Amino acid sequence: MRVRIRTSVKVGPGVVLLAFALTACSGGPATTRAAVTASAAAASTTTPQAIAARAAAGTLCVTSSPSGNCGPYHYAADTNSNGYDTYVGNNCWADPSCVQTLTVANPGHWQVTATQPAGNGSVRVAPEVQQLMNDWCSNGRNTWSNFVLNGCPNAGGDTPISALSELTSRYAESTPHNSRTIAQWAWDDWLSNDAGYANEVMVWVDVSGRCNPGSFGNQVHAPVTIAGQQWTPHRYPNSTEFIWTLDGPSGAGSCAQQASGSVNLLALFKWMQANGFAAHGAAISLIDGTWEICSTGGIPETFRVSSYSLTAKAA
Numbered sequence: 001m002r003v004r005i006r007t008s009v010k011v012g013p014g015v016v017l018l019a020f021a022l023t024a025c026s027g028g029p030a031t032t033r034a035a036v037t038a039s040a041a042a043a044s045t046t047t048p049q050a051i052a053a054r055a056a057a058g059t060l061c062v063t064s065s066p067s068g069n070c071g072p073y074h075y076a077a078d079t080n081s082n083g084y085d086t087y088v089g090n091n092c093w094a095d096p097s098c099v100q101t102l103t104v105a106n107p108g109h110w111q112v113t114a115t116q117p118a119g120n121g122s123v124r125v126a127p128e129v130q131q132l133m134n135d136w137c138s139n140g141r142n143t144w145s146n147f148v149l150n151g152c153p154n155a156g157g158d159t160p161i162s163a164l165s166e167l168t169s170r171y172a173e174s175t176p177h178n179s180r181t182i183a184q185w186a187w188d189d190w191l192s193n194d195a196g197y198a199n200e201v202m203v204w205v206d207v208s209g210r211c212n213p214g215s216f217g218n219q220v221h222a223p224v225t226i227a228g229q230q231w232t233p234h235r236y237p238n239s240t241e242f243i244w245t246l247d248g249p250s251g252a253g254s255c256a257q258q259a260s261g262s263v264n265l266l267a268l269f270k271w272m273q274a275n276g277f278a279a280h281g282a283a284i285s286l287i288d289g290t291w292e293i294c295s296t297g298g299i300p301e302t303f304r305v306s307s308y309s310l311t312a313k314a315a
Contacts, residue, residue: 125293190287192283
């Protein structure tokens with residue numbers, strides 16, 4: 001679980017969105033970045049050779065700051081991206097030393113090289129692609145303010161789960177799988193208007209060395225099949241964190257190592273509402289595609305995203 005605070009960010013004439021800042025990641029050195037150009041937005045690979053070539057050409061954002069962010073981006077593969085609300089962040093929230101470097105061409109093509117202590121079992125860093133969902137346009141518009149040509153008088157609200165007909169993320173990433181790596185690729189979703197229930201919902205799909213109750217909490221329901229995939233729901237003890245794990249070949253208690261595919265986030269949220277694990281009026285404020293990294297065995301390891309999208313549709 002990660003503690004966040006909201007700060008206002010100006011996103012355009014007459015519109016203010018809410019960004020999220022990590023309380024443990026302030027005061028780091030200034031982000032250093034090469035010029036981010038249209039060629040970076042069009043980048044198609046994150047091989048080491050391609051990364052090196054684009055770095056030499058000055059088309060990448062590179063940061064080693066604990067709170068370093070790249071963006072904002074206007075990223076067409078994210079429905080809600082409007083040039084002010086899409087970021088990729090280093091997010092060294094529990095490791096102020098931040099021995100890692102984030103290298104970003106765009107939100108669908110980026111990597112982080114991290115060094116975390118051998119055998120460490122708690123989350124130290126969570127590099128992430130971040131999409132704010134807090135510009136829902138109310139008053140019957142049933143869309144987001146960046147899609148309303150003449151503005152929205154009540155913009156700035158989080159997106160109600162009940163107002164959506166689709167929320168799907170597609171991805172391809174590379175998580176190191178070996179005896180020293182303790183980490184997982186997941187979505188970290190933040191809910192509002194959900195008093196009494198979890199306000200943080202994680203969705204784990206590619207797990208390395210963290211498949212145990214000490215990492216994902218207590219199972220709260222039998223495994224369920226959603227959108228053709230079997231999931232086990234958990235609640236982390238003494239917290240407001242709900243964790244879905246995509247089951248591996250052995251079913252409940254095992255964890256998938258699915259490096260690419262698609263996840264129906266909306267179906268997971270709706271199941272939670274229907275089964276008493278989320279409020280009927282809950283709304284989505286933020287969706288992160290992230291690695292939670294505990295250990296790299298004390299040596300540098302590289303985690304890569306080669307494809308990422310987030311498709312949202314209003315009902």
